[in-house]
Amino acid sequence: MTSSAAAAPGPQDSVTPRSTYHHGDLRRALLEAGTELAREGGPDKVVLREATRRVGVSANAAYRHFADRDALLDEVVSIAQARAADVISAAIEAVPHGMPSGDLARARFRAVGVGYLRFAVDEPGLFRTAFAVPVDLRRSASPDAAGASGRTPFQLLSDTLDAMAEAGVLSETERPGAELLAWSAVHGLAMLALEGPLRDLPPGAVDALAPRLVRMVDLGLGLGGSAPPESVPADGPADRRA
Numbered sequence: 001m002t003s004s005a006a007a008a009p010g011p012q013d014s015v016t017p018r019s020t021y022h023h024g025d026l027r028r029a030l031l032e033a034g035t036e037l038a039r040e041g042g043p044d045k046v047v048l049r050e051a052t053r054r055v056g057v058s059a060n061a062a063y064r065h066f067a068d069r070d071a072l073l074d075e076v077v078s079i080a081q082a083r084a085a086d087v088i089s090a091a092i093e094a095v096p097h098g099m100p101s102g103d104l105a106r107a108r109f110r111a112v113g114v115g116y117l118r119f120a121v122d123e124p125g126l127f128r129t130a131f132a133v134p135v136d137l138r139r140s141a142s143p144d145a146a147g148a149s150g151r152t153p154f155q156l157l158s159d160t161l162d163a164m165a166e167a168g169v170l171s172e173t174e175r176p177g178a179e180l181l182a183w184s185a186v187h188g189l190a191m192l193a194l195e196g197p198l199r200d201l202p203p204g205a206v207d208a209l210a211p212r213l214v215r216m217v218d219l220g221l222g223l224g225g226s227a228p229p230e231s232v233p234a235d236g237p238a239d240r241r242a
């Protein structure tokens with residue numbers, strides 16, 4: 001005669017089926033879960049235990065791949081920067097060709113800032129994870145933080161500044177450190193809009209301000225001369241994700 005106690009599920013029956021990843025691919029699954037957590041709530045939400053729960057494994061299984069939560073977050077930061085690089089690259093590619101070399105170089109430089117702000121607005125959780133975690137510039141040239149183009153956000157910015165110097169629209173005296181000045185300006189607007197007194201701006205406000213801000217940064221670098229035509233629409237490329 002079977003008792004009800006004998007029919008009760010044991011501990012092994014309460015484990016979530018491991019159907020969310022393929023055998024041998026747990027590390028990738030945990031990174032994907034960590035990236036989704038970052039997308040939902042920024043770096044503070046990237047918790048190793050929650051990532052393991054979403055994947056459907058025990059915490060001990062996760063520790064074979066990541067020593068602790070900081071190890072997981074460190075790699076998610078690189079993934080977030082790579083996502084940002086892809087958005088910036090798309091903005092650069094949207095710049096029409098056929099204009100004079102100097103104007104083209106300046107338009108691509110402005111596109112970097114527009115793409116950066118676009119990423120902040122569209123992916124606030126990933127943006128905070130990519131650029132608000134207190135780390136140094138060691139990822140600025142890391143392949144792990146590079147997008148599909150093979151370039152990191154910092155490298156894309158540097159490339160456009162180098163192109164302006166080569167085209168003669170950025171002087172040799174203004175080139176050193178220009179990345180830091182330009183980055184600080186666009187990052188400042190992004191953080192004011194995400195977490196500061198500008199967070200109540202109406203939808204689309206940052207997109208509308210972005211071309212004006214990067215124009216001010218462009219002129220503020222001491223480039224002089226006439227400004228190139230606006231070439232990156234505030235709404236971005238037609239295939240921009242919602």
